[in-house]
Amino acid sequence: MPKIFSRRTTLKILASAIATIPFNTFANKNLYNYNWKNIALGNPVDMQIFTKNKKHLDKLIILINSEINRFNKIFYLQNAFSKINSLNKHKVLVKPDIELVNAINLSEKFFRLSKGSFDITIQPLWNSYSKEKEVITTGIGFNNIEVSTKKINLLNKHTEITLNSLAQGILTDRIHEILLNSGIKNHLINFGEGKASGVSPLNKKWRLNIDKKSIDITNKGFSVSEPGTTVLPNNKSHLFNAKFYDSAINIPHKTTVIAKTATLADALSTTYAVSDNNSRKNLLNEFPNAQFIIS
Numbered sequence: 001m002p003k004i005f006s007r008r009t010t011l012k013i014l015a016s017a018i019a020t021i022p023f024n025t026f027a028n029k030n031l032y033n034y035n036w037k038n039i040a041l042g043n044p045v046d047m048q049i050f051t052k053n054k055k056h057l058d059k060l061i062i063l064i065n066s067e068i069n070r071f072n073k074i075f076y077l078q079n080a081f082s083k084i085n086s087l088n089k090h091k092v093l094v095k096p097d098i099e100l101v102n103a104i105n106l107s108e109k110f111f112r113l114s115k116g117s118f119d120i121t122i123q124p125l126w127n128s129y130s131k132e133k134e135v136i137t138t139g140i141g142f143n144n145i146e147v148s149t150k151k152i153n154l155l156n157k158h159t160e161i162t163l164n165s166l167a168q169g170i171l172t173d174r175i176h177e178i179l180l181n182s183g184i185k186n187h188l189i190n191f192g193e194g195k196a197s198g199v200s201p202l203n204k205k206w207r208l209n210i211d212k213k214s215i216d217i218t219n220k221g222f223s224v225s226e227p228g229t230t231v232l233p234n235n236k237s238h239l240f241n242a243k244f245y246d247s248a249i250n251i252p253h254k255t256t257v258i259a260k261t262a263t264l265a266d267a268l269s270t271t272y273a274v275s276d277n278n279s280r281k282n283l284l285n286e287f288p289n290a291q292f293i294i295s
Contacts, residue, residue, distance in 0.1 A: 035048055047190070071171045116243050208256075
């Protein structure tokens with residue numbers, strides 16, 4: 001069976017690169033530290049949460065687990081019964097979840113900014129290259145998607161979509177929203193993409209250490225895209241350029257983006273990685289408040 005190298009090792013490095021103070025040291029001795037680990041969308045995830053009300057937090061964790069399960073049923077391609085798999089199989093999805101509709105609409109924006117390099121219809125490329133089968137390209141192209149709040153149609157029998165470039169960020173922002181709305185502002189979420197909020201122990205800002213730089217990520221989202229983190233059997237990257245029907249070329253070794261939300265950081269890092277230089281300039285001009293660290 002073809003062997004695919006996963007990106008999980010890189011994410012562990014990313015998690016360990018977040019500068020924090022040991023959990024047993026706090027400026028406020030009444031703070032309760034909660035270090036939570038789980039699996040979401042098939043990937044290891046974790047959170048660091050600081051609160052004064054443990055019982056309240058315990059109830060929130062139940063809600064967070066429920067949301068993770070709900071997102072798995074929408075976006076997770078390895079779940080045979082997920083909404084995205086149903087859409088890919090039957091080419092139509094009636095009454096789609098709003099998160100799915102919003103994700104497709106957002107991806108269209110980045111499809112246009114990248115002049116077609118970033119495209120969620122590249123799932124057939126993954127299917128072909130990961131299994132070393134013939135590539136079918138006729139269904140690739142955003143023109144094969146018709147989306148509304150009532151129904152999503154895939155207009156070509158070979159069209160399949162993937163939202164892996166957005167789903168982790170969307171879930172991260174959703175969990176961040178739950179915590180904030182519940183009064184818990186001091187937390188760090190690392191769901192592959194991440195979000196840091198409030199203050200870390202000792203009332204310090206959250207900082208990300210990357211490429212010998214220490215970057216303030218307080219109240220910001222972050223994402224990293226690397227071509228070598230998932231390697232296909234043909235030794236090419238999982239970061240596809242839809243215009244070439246193949247792995248993108250000239251991908252930076254590491255594309256780190258700090259942005260207002262994890263969803264935006266996720267989309268920007270992937271789009272930048274797979275695009276040509278002109279499209280990359282468009283991204284920088286379109287999102288001047290986002291921070292790009294390219295190495």
